[in-house]
Amino acid sequence: MRLPSFRERKGVFILMWKYIIKRLLWMIPVLLGISIVIFTIMYFCPGDPAASILGNSATPAAIAEKRAEMGLDQPYMVRLLSYLNQVFLHFDLGDSYFQNQSVMSGILYRLPYTATIAFICILLQIVIGTPLGITAAVHQNGLADRICMVIALAGVSIPGFWLAMMLVLFFAVKLGWLPPYGVGGLQYFILPCVANAFAGIASQARQTRSSMLEVIRSDYIVTARAKGLSEREILYKHALPNALIPIITVVGNGMGMMLGGTVVIESVFSIPGIGMYTTSAINNRDYPIVMGGVLFLGALFSLIMLLVDVIYAYVDPRIKAQYEGQQKSWRRRKKANG
């Protein structure tokens, strides 16, 4: 096979960029949509923030004045537009009602904790889940398969926060090896990450196994075997690349699960991350924080899904071929015009 020339590769590269930019632009309506949905949900929340800020002793007149000051007396559309304007044109998520701090700085201050947990979890999911699934698929119906699948089935069935509690009881309370809660050095992240990653590892193993099984049965694997390739070569050069697409999808979706999971896990371990910030704001009815937190995590998730789509396009030869086809027609057109 002839290798693509540098010029051809450059063409594919440009088209890929076009694709990435198109996907990036599509994120704008998605983010607008998320903020409209979240704003609308919060708009219908009961309770008056003005009254709760001023406390029980406030007079109705003072409350009304505060409401006017906060813009709470405006109609829905006006408030929505001013919120969108504030978020998208000034990158400002508003100010917390009760903490003397803007929501954006509150989130950025807490982001490292959440990001660390999510990153370690996704790493664990890929590094442990994928080999587990491959092993299970290669030894289908064997002992290894049974063990892997029992672990995987348990993983998707156990509530993450309960597993976290059990891990704390065993490793922190009983053995005293690890700190039970709080933040500090790396050892503080071990239990939360293991608890949060378990479900991800399990679903990764399940998906890897089923897509590997589908590939292993196909004709080109038989051909590769007939050619006399070693099992190792067959597995890693022929089977795995073809099974990658569904596996990558699970990584992307798993990221959403991880971000959601950290919200609950942070509350088990009292980790001051974005999840803790958001959930504790619910109890105070500090709506700007709730809106900001959900919007921020939603945006993060969309960005990750974009990344997954781009990786797709690089990994899947069919998608790449589509671009090469486009590129050829593009060059032909150029030739015809010039």
Place this chain on the structure above:
Amino acid sequence: MANSAAVSVKVRKKKESQFSLVMKRLSKNKLAMAGFVIILILFLLAILSSWIMPYNYDEMNMAERFAGPSLKHLCGTDEMGRDIFSRLLYGARASLSLGFLATIISTVIGMAIGSVVGYFGGMADTVIMRLVDILQAIPGILLAIAISACLGSGFMNTVIALSIGGIPMTVRLLRGSIMGVRKMEYLEAAQTINCSVPRLIIKHILPNSISPIIVSVTMGIGNTILMAASLSYIGLGVQPPTPEWGAMLSAARTYMRDYSHMVLFPGLAIALVVLSLNMLGDGLRDALDPKLKK
């Protein structure tokens, strides 16, 4: 007359054989059958809990607070001396009905939207699918948290919060599977004999595109139960003193250092239900897999 009767008998027989084929494949799968049996037993226990529980679920006995598991109290007692085993049995009602109700509501709504959108396509399809994209960009548990923060805690509010999050996935799933059958000849045939659109969708399209939905419902119930428990845990959802499993865990977290049995058993109950639902779902997926049809 006799002829048409014979035809209808034949058709019915064929339909049954299709269904029984799936059931036969399913019944060969031991894991799936085990899951099915466990779910059935748990259902029975939940329904009969008022009669079979050894103590009343909110009967307090301060003399026996924090008692460990024993023959008298199978799973021990909690901070008010209530029997945890009885609370688990009675709580199965809340947890199971929460999971089933929320999933069924979201599936019915999602199927209605998905089938219309998948059948008609066009502008409505574009708009609805973009909306689905937006809702799916919010991680599920976060959406549920936001909605139940707004609605407040309580059983029905939690059901609503959990079911809204499930709608987009059903829409997407059903739409995809309807797109697959839309160009089939039997639909063209049905159209040529003047079959009305609702009949076409309900009688011809849905039965041929429903198998991914069946699997996703089974798995979805398990996921919903997990999410409901998480919601209760962070202080939303169903709240104590209602004996819901997640709420029991949430109440027990204060005492878990010293009385680990209080968190052990409710968690095991949740894991058991979700595990059996997942086993059944896996089995159903294999049984419904068209590649296995002979």
